[in-house]
Amino acid sequence: MKEARTRPKLEGVASADRVLTVLAAFRRGDDALELSELARRTALVKSTIMRLCISLEKFGFIERLDDGRYRLGVEAARIGSVYQQSFALEERIVPVLDRLAAESLETASFYIRRGDQRLCLFRADSPSPLRMHVRPGDMRPMDESAIARVLAAFGDRKRSARTGIALPVYTAGITDPHVASLAMPVFGSGERLLGALALSGPLSRLTEDRADGLKPRLREAAERLSAELGAEL
Incomplete structure (x- = not known):
């Protein structure tokens, strides 16, 4: 037996x-x-x-x-301080967010995944009075929004892996019916995902057509940031 x-x-x-x-x-x-x-x-x-x-x-x-x-x-x-310093994220990412917000007139943010939620790590507000009010440290669900889709698609695979999604990802009205987002992955050494770089704004302003015009700018910012954080081009 x-x-x-x-x-x-x-x-x-x-x-x-x-x-x-x-x-x-x-x-x-x-x-x-x-x-x-x-x-x-x-x-x-x-x-x-x-x-x-x-x-x-x-x-x-x-x-x-x-x-x-x-x-x-x-x-x-x-431990929170060690986490941020170990990746040198803040000093690299915040200037990128500031530039994106100033150029796009939308809110720029950087998210990481935390279990079944996504955490806003850094943020630069839109200069417009009509803008999103998520703050660094706030959590949002891992739903079908652009940011969550990027984090889910690249969270356990290398940059070169096929994901079946076109980048940058644009979604509207998912987490909030009045909000649209555009997101790109940011990679570090070993081509591993560090987080998602995103532009978010009111759906009335960040339409699909306007998002198409912002996609090259967001893609370029994410790829440049990835290179600065150790990813190979």
């Missing part, structure tokens, strides 16, 4: 998932959160959250204030 296979122990994985759930509960603009608010956002019981926060506090990811509220600790800030 064959010996029965031992089932893998998943306790450690489940515990790690809960720890990350607590950290992910903090959003842009939060200062400190009550235990009850953490429970609401994570769907975890308060006793579990308190136990997880003890471990997070030990490593500096969480700080517990005298009034019992919790806020992110210095280690969370350090």
Whole structure:
């Protein structure tokens, strides 16, 4: 008889998932959160959250204030800083976004993928008063929008791989019925995807015809940025 296979122990994985759930509960603009608010956002019981926060506090990811509220600790800030510095993204990308926004009169942004969502990492606003109001740090779904499609198509393959999509990608009215976007992938060393460079604006202004006129500019900016970040031309 064959010996029965031992089932893998998943306790450690489940515990790690809960720890990350607590950290992910903090959003842009939060200062400190009550235990009850953490429970609401994570769907975890308060006793579990308190136990997880003890471990997070030990490593500096969480700080517990005298009034019992919790806020992110210095280690969370350090890792965020290390992430950005390790890729030298900000100093390379922000000037590109500023130029694109000034030339196109639309909002320029750079997104990365975070699980089943996309994160706005950097942004340069359109000079027009009618513009998008997503801020750096905000999350959006991985839907069928241009930015999400680029991140999904190139996330696990090299630049040279065939994806079946024409670049830049243009979509309208997906995440928001009044918003249109145009997106291109940006690659780094090893031809791996770093993120998506995008132009976004109100659909009334960023029509398909106008997007066609902006495509060469966005393509050139993305390819130049890729070369600066280590991708081979």
